Amino acid sequence: MIHLSRYIYYxxxxxxxxxxxxxxxxxxxxxxxxxxxxxxVFAVYFxxxxxxxxxxxxxxxxxxxxxTITDKEISNKLERPLDDVRSILFSLAKNQKxxxxxxxxxxxxxxxxxxxAVESFKQLYHMGYNEKKILEHLQRNTRIxxxxxxxxxxxxxxxxxxxxxx
Numbered sequence: 001m002i003h004l005s006r007y008i009y010y011x012x013x014x015x016x017x018x019x020x021x022x023x024x025x026x027x028x029x030x031x032x033x034x035x036x037x038x039x040x041v042f043a044v045y046f047x048x049x050x051x052x053x054x055x056x057x058x059x060x061x062x063x064x065x066x067x068t069i070t071d072k073e074i075s076n077k078l079e080r081p082l083d084d085v086r087s088i089l090f091s092l093a094k095n096q097k098x099x100x101x102x103x104x105x106x107x108x109x110x111x112x113x114x115x116x117a118v119e120s121f122k123q124l125y126h127m128g129y130n131e132k133k134i135l136e137h138l139q140r141n142t143r144i145x146x147x148x149x150x151x152x153x154x155x156x157x158x159x160x161x162x163x164x165x166x
Contacts (some may be wrong), residue, residue, distance in 0.1 A: 016045070059088055064101070067117040067142040071110040086110060097160045106152040113153065117142050121153055122163060 019041050027034025062078070063069060071089055075082040089110040093103040100115040113121070120141060124134045131147045131154075138144040144153075157163035 016041075056088055056092060059085075060092070060101075063112050064114050066112070067114055068144060069112050074112070097162070102153065102156060104149070104152045104156045106149060111149060111152075113142070118153075118157075121150075122157070125154065125163060 023034055023037045023041065026037060059074070059078075063074070071085050072082060074080075074089075075085045078085070089103055089112070093105065093110070096103055100118060102113045102118045104111045104113070117138070121134065121138065124137050129137070131150045135144060135147050135150050138150070144150060154163065
């Protein structure tokens with residue numbers, strides 16, 4: 001499934017380059033048509049960018065309601081393809097360093113934690129609890145299921161310099 005999204009990405013970039021090549025050729029022969037088509041391609045690209053930005057914001061609003069949620073659960077709740085949800089979560093995860101929420105990648109799936117879940121994890125971590133104790137406390141309030149998830153959260157926070165390593 002991940003390979004399919006890669007092919008779609010290459011297809012989109014190929015279409016853009018082909019369109020730019022056609023526009024360049026048309027511009028050489030007729031400048032007015034070339035400028036018109038370049039403006040049209042730019043407008044379509046800009047609109048698609050705004051739509052993707054809007055979908056990320058809407059997704060974040062929905063995700064904030066849950067303390068923890070996986071990509072499959074998001075896909076089921078929103079009735080969107082899992083590949084689309086994963087690509088959005090991937091792009092959000094790349095730019096999450098200064099955010100209060102957290103997206104963790106573990107075992108080929110994404111896990112989203114909202115602000116309160118991240119704060120409770122940080123508090124437990126700074127209290128000196130080990131993974132087992134943190135897991136026991138987090139299972140009461142969140143849907144964290146394994147010590148591997150706790151370890152992945154810890155590593156992600158440390159890598160982003162949002163948590164000091166003990």
